[in-house]
Amino acid sequence: MKKLTSTLLAAATIASALAADTAINALKVSGSLDKVTNTSAVWKGAKFSTVTLYPQTTIKMNDKNANELNVDAKAVKAEVAAVYNKSKIAFLIKWPDGTKSVQQSGKTDTYGDGFAVQFASNYSNPAELPYIGMGSAGRQAVIHLQKETAKTYEPNGNGNVGTQVNPNQTDLFDKDLKAFNKTVDSLGNADYERSFVGEGFRSMTEIKDGSSQSSSNMTYVKKGWAGTLSRSLKDEYVDLNAAAIPVAFAVWDGDKLGRNGLKYLTSWTAVVLKKGDDKLVNALHGKIEGDAAKGKESALANGCTGCHQMENADAPNLMGPSLTNIGGYATADYLRESLVNPSAVVVPGYNRNAHSNYAWYNIEDGKRVSTMPDHSWMEKADIDNIVAYLKTLKAEAK
Numbered sequence: 001m002k003k004l005t006s007t008l009l010a011a012a013t014i015a016s017a018l019a020a021d022t023a024i025n026a027l028k029v030s031g032s033l034d035k036v037t038n039t040s041a042v043w044k045g046a047k048f049s050t051v052t053l054y055p056q057t058t059i060k061m062n063d064k065n066a067n068e069l070n071v072d073a074k075a076v077k078a079e080v081a082a083v084y085n086k087s088k089i090a091f092l093i094k095w096p097d098g099t100k101s102v103q104q105s106g107k108t109d110t111y112g113d114g115f116a117v118q119f120a121s122n123y124s125n126p127a128e129l130p131y132i133g134m135g136s137a138g139r140q141a142v143i144h145l146q147k148e149t150a151k152t153y154e155p156n157g158n159g160n161v162g163t164q165v166n167p168n169q170t171d172l173f174d175k176d177l178k179a180f181n182k183t184v185d186s187l188g189n190a191d192y193e194r195s196f197v198g199e200g201f202r203s204m205t206e207i208k209d210g211s212s213q214s215s216s217n218m219t220y221v222k223k224g225w226a227g228t229l230s231r232s233l234k235d236e237y238v239d240l241n242a243a244a245i246p247v248a249f250a251v252w253d254g255d256k257l258g259r260n261g262l263k264y265l266t267s268w269t270a271v272v273l274k275k276g277d278d279k280l281v282n283a284l285h286g287k288i289e290g291d292a293a294k295g296k297e298s299a300l301a302n303g304c305t306g307c308h309q310m311e312n313a314d315a316p317n318l319m320g321p322s323l324t325n326i327g328g329y330a331t332a333d334y335l336r337e338s339l340v341n342p343s344a345v346v347v348p349g350y351n352r353n354a355h356s357n358y359a360w361y362n363i364e365d366g367k368r369v370s371t372m373p374d375h376s377w378m379e380k381a382d383i384d385n386i387v388a389y390l391k392t393l394k395a396e397a398k
């Protein structure tokens with residue numbers, strides 16, 4: 001009986017490893033995608049797909065309140081539609097959020113809700129996509145970010161908070177002050193919209209020179225957000241003219257003190273523009289080889305939990321990235337690569353020098369070299385099993 005139960009349990013684990021999100025089918029439209037909002041007519045006829053965003057638990061923030069608010073965070077299910085025309089592609093993402101959080105200007109302890117859409121500069125090899133957390137050395141990512149912020153008026157129009165106009169610093173009174181406030185209200189910009197390009201968290205550069213054309217916005221409707229992003233199909237950073245492209249989505253919950261890495265994110269998800277190329281779709285959504293139950297045994301036997309938190313808080317905090325949600329936001333290929341070639345992508349963890357007990361990497365010849373042992377000596381079947389097990393490590397959805 002005991003044997004049977006564990007076999008059934010193993011089967012259940014494997015089933016959950018396979019239940020991943022499916023590809024998103026983009027709809028070709030003839031209308032303009034220049035000024036897209038959640039109520040634009042272009043969404044008529046578009047098909048929504050469900051994507052799951054997992055709490056990014058790779059590293060813990062140095063913020064006790066935030067950590068307490070996010071203990072055992074559940075995954076978030078969002079609905080995404082994509083449309084494209086000759087020159088642009090647009091996304092509509094709807095996700096539940098019971099509280100509308102707005103970033104207040106000049107306050108450091110409030111955080112706005114927000115979302116981001118990420119693209120890969122090079123996706124010719126689906127096994128070597130940029131690291132999901134904002135790219136990695138040699139693998140450039142482009143990120144469009146939209147945050148909900150309070151209305152402020154900044155005369156130079158560049159969003160620089162330091163030059164915002166504060167009504168108390170004008171010499172206006174009564175009627176004049178009222179008129180001024182009215183002007184600010186009409187000119188005021190509540191749109192925190194940014195684009196970044198880079199090869200890893202600390203290397204991200206904001207694109208300010210118009211070399212990437214995009215526009216995004218977000219609207220709070222019925223206990224949730226509807227965010228849209230429209231961008232060129234091609235610019236100097238990405239070329240999205242392909243049968244299928246990898247895209248990743250992230251959302252922040254200001255109410256849970258979410259900011260920076262404290263967010264929810266999907267794995268790379270295939271957006272299909274034209275039928276015919278299944279390479280990317282299979283790599284991101286195809287069947288996962290391997291036996292998750294055997295993989296778990298192997299992971300334990302090979303000491304992974306000495307450095308990583310997997311199902312429980314196994315390893316001491318900070319030894320290695322937490323893998324508690326890795327199955328949610330990492331692709332199977334990425335997991336395989338982490339084992340057989342740990343330095344191909346080095347997780348941007350803590351500042352090397354600030355790390356108290358174990359450095360995640362060393363610098364050799366100016367390059368980051370992972371301190372994780374290389375597991376390329378393992379049999380392929382064993383690696384497959386561990387990858388299948390790692391794919392099961394993810395939070396349940398809300």
Ligand code: HEC
Pocket residue numbers: 058299302303304305306307308319320321322323326330335338339342343345346347359360361370371372373375386390
């Ligand atoms: C001696 C400590 C150590 C051991 C043992 C170890 N790792 Fe790692 N692992 C690390 C460190 C440090 C990193 C971060 C640096 C990097 O990206 O390689 C890492 C990164 C990873 C990543 C990428 C995580 C992410 O967030 O992207 C995965 C996946 C992973 N390890 C899986 C495993 C598995 C599975 C095993 C067991 C077969 C294992 N590790 C054994 C230290 C270790």
